[in-house]
Amino acid sequence: MFRRVGRFAVHRPWLTIAGWIIAAVALAMLAPGLKSTTDETEFLPSHYESVQVGKLQEKAFPKTEQPAAIAVFQRTDGGKLTEADRRDVAKVAEGLDGKHREKIAKVVTNPQSVSPNGQIALANVIADTKNVNDEKLPDSVKQLREDTKELLKGTQLKAGFTGQAAQSLDARESSGDTDAMIMMATFVLIIVLLLVIFRSPLIAILPVVIIAVVSMVATGLIGTAAELGGLKADSSITAILIVVLFGVGTDYILFLLFRYREHLRAGQEPKEALVDAVAKVGETIASAAGAVIVAFLALLLSTMGMMRAMGPSLAISVGVTLVAALTLVPAVFSLLGRAAFWPSKAWRKQPKNRFANSIGNLVARRPAVIAVLSTAVLAVLAVGTLSFKAEFDTSSQMPQKLESVQAMTDLQRGFSAGQSGPAMVYLKSKDGSPLDKGALEPFRAKLAGIEGVGSAAPAVVSPDGAVAQYSVVLKYTPSAEKAIELAGGPLRDKAHAAAPGGTEALVGGTSAVLADIEDAVGHDYRLVFPVAGLAIMVILGLLLRSLVAPLYLMAAVALGFCATLGSTVWLFQDYKGENGLLFMLPVIVYLFVVAIGTDYNILMVARLREEVRRGVPAREAVRTAVAQSTPTISAAAIILAGTFGVLMLAENSMLQQMGFAVAFGILLTAFVMAMLLVPTVTSLLGHKAWWPGHQDAPREVPAAPVADTASQWTHGEQVRR
Structure with missing residues (x-):
């Protein structure tokens, strides 16, 4: 064909x-252009609680406005805010509100927005869209930053913007x-x-x-x-x-x-x-x-x-x-x-291809030694996988000089870190009847008493009285590990248990969404990876007409995957001291190291099969296949690894992790797995590698063995001459 x-x-x-x-x-x-969305709740199935919260909010509070960002004010000398400073904060907030920036409903502050220690004041930037991931919001926050600089002239104040839209803006511009x-x-x-x-x-x-x-x-x-x-x-x-x-x-x-x-x-x-x-x-x-x-x-x-x-x-x-x-x-x-x-x-x-021929000769002469050493290298690197820790706090991996990161640090000097993205708890009547108003405050008090919760605001009741909304501020930043564990665990469990008879409690908000995403990612790792591995094994079996070769090829791929992830853990978590790695990193490694890197294994084994079918002895076939395939694999791997390696130049730690993991993983796959481990194991197995097929039966009587690939070509060239 x-x-x-x-x-x-x-x-x-x-x-x-x-x-x-x-x-x-x-x-x-x-053709139509690609559509895009950054609202993570759209990516989760409806059975997740955070998705149910989104639907309930849309139905019960259709006109509810969403916080987009927070302006954090403080004195330039770091001291306590004076009465004049507080008036200036109110004046600046009023000035920002009058700008009427796109997708911004209002900018508000009040006396309660001053921290208990008197050093920090806040102004909330409220979006007129329920989608806080609207692509236009970061642009509006960027304009508000410029507006604020003008409005602060003549005051003793400085300000910075943080919150989801501000972080999205900084992430976009920093990358x-x-x-x-x-x-x-x-x-x-x-x-x-x-x-x-x-x-x-x-x-x-x-x-x-x-x-x-x-x-x-x-x-x-x-x-x-x-x-x-x-x-x-x-x-x-x-x-x-x-x-x-x-x-x-x-x-x-x-x-x-x-x-x-x-x-x-x-x-x-x-x-x-x-x-x-x-x-x-x-x-x-x-x-x-x-x-x-x-x-x-x-x-x-x-x-x-x-x-x-x-x-x-x-x-x-x-x-x-x-x-x-x-x-x-x-x-x-x-x-x-x-x-x-x-x-x-x-x-x-x-x-002359000295490198390729040297590798081919080495693999053919010492297959057992090379197989053990290459396996040991991958196994040692794979140990780091045991320490892998998923990181959902994207802001912690952004450059510390960014305004949203600095403003969040300043906010935490006076308020709970969760002020920028409170958890949203909803209490709804199961039969749609109005809630018992006398039960709303006791329920709020129970929420406020949960360990890790900073405060819980009084209930806001829907127009029909069947749903109550509570804004619960946690003591941790919304995307921090502790906030995710709290929202997806104790907060949900205790809110469910504390719901009065005839009602149901649901917990949403950024931390709850991330908790559901964490659960979904774990499910995907347990399902997608094995299915993909099995499918790849079937393709390898059809290509090689063998049941044995696909088994050790996929074992090598799995070892390479773990070695790649383990190396990244050691570099970023252990050496650089970061809290964890991007939670999607295993999927990224799977996509580019396992899936694409398998190309090199297939190329090598296909060439091995071709040589064996010519009747070449197993070890000679290995030597020739490695010598002939090494230049191709080397060039392809360096190009792909180099492409991702460029990401290591970015200041964003997530991009650095992605760049290193994929670049290093591709190089491991090419130079250790495809060139060393796979051909040596194939050489050691001999004819058993192709069982139960008989495609390795000699089709022609091989000529006398030659010393190397270069001399083999030279002999053929002389014959033609």
Whole structure:
């Protein structure tokens, strides 16, 4: 099948290229754009309590305004606020309220907004939308910051804004244009590395152009699927798509080009060499893509809508990349022929590849030693996984110099840290009848008496009297671990138990939402990962016609996953002293290290299988496969790892963690797992690795063993001459 596909693309290049260009232009013009949402409650199923709270609030308090940010005032000398200072605070709040910024309903303060120690005063910025994640709110807060500077002139005060909208603004601005940074880094890495490898400007630039066309098609298809299927893409999907498209796309193009060059060196004509390259690596590329696609589609089993939306989007992008690798890439290089390598003539002769040959010889001669050492390295790194601690407090991982972080620190000098995002407790009548007003205050008192609760405001009753709303301020910042544990545990348990007869209590708010997300993420880890692993094993079994090889390949992948996560724990938690790692980090490692990194294992094992089927003895097959595959795997891994490594330059600790984990994980997968562990285990198992299939039966009597890959090529070249 792959030979037929390759023959069509190679012998009808203009038709193939025209089809891709028409599809790219049509989808770019006609396909709807990607939708996005940052409201985490939209990503949780309806059975979670925080989601039920959102629906109850919308029904019982349809006009309820939401706090968006908090202005924190203090004297410039750090002393107690005077009566004149308090009047200035009220005047500034009134001035901000008069600005009528978009999505801002009002800016209010009152005498009770002064801290007990008299050092801090607050003004609440209230949004006129129930969606506190509205994309326009951070922009309005940015304008209020500038307004405040003008209004504070002539006073003894200074102010800073914190709260959800202010933190969103600072997070966005501190991370900079991440998409552009990733795109530029990817372009530079791909172009420079391909230029070094092939010494041809055409080959250095063409993959970027090809993947750009693929990106247009993939994005258009994702937008169309999202429109027709009602999917919503998370705000980070664009950056992830860039990495997937360029990372996976470069991998597949390199798989094909290296084999194409190998056939040219063997004396084949360009078109024949391209068709043979597609025929030889087509199954490998398809299997690698299939493994990545099923891994992404496994996210459909996720509890969180964010993951369910991301899965199909990434799967579509990989599917489009696969089709392009088998059609568009051969068509383009069919038109160029040998001119693609201009001006270099290095493609005509076999390079010495001392590193690749050394690795191949070492793996073949000392398989047991290399297998034990590589396993030990991964196992030692994996120990750090036992200390993994999920961190939901995103503000703690932001640069401390940011205004929202400093303002939160100032707020905590006078008030409970939870003032910026109180938990919302609702008491509702089960039969819809009015609540007993005499029971409302005792219930509030019980809430206020819970350990970790700073205060509980008096009940606000709905117009029909069937629902009461309590604003409960915790002693911890809303996204801190203690706040999440309190809202999802003792606060909920005691609120449920304290509800008067005939009523039901529900707990919502930021901390409660994060508690539900934490529960959902734990569920996903227990379900999605095993299902994805099983699906990848099935694909490996079909590719290799073996039941044994997929078992140790997936065991190696699992060990690589743990080693990656453990290394990140040791660096950021133990060495840098951070409270924990981004709670989504295991999913990110799964997406890019396990799913995409499996490509390298597949490439290596597929080459091993190819050599074995030629009748080459097991260890000789391992040596040849490693020597031939190492340049391809090295180049692909360095490009992908480098793309993510750029994120380590960001000031945001979350981006640093993501960048290190994926970059280091890809390098581990390529240089330890694919080049060392997998081939040595295969060598030690010998024919058992391919059980129960018989595809390893010799098809031809092998020639006398040769010393190394370079001498093997030289012998063939002399024969042709």
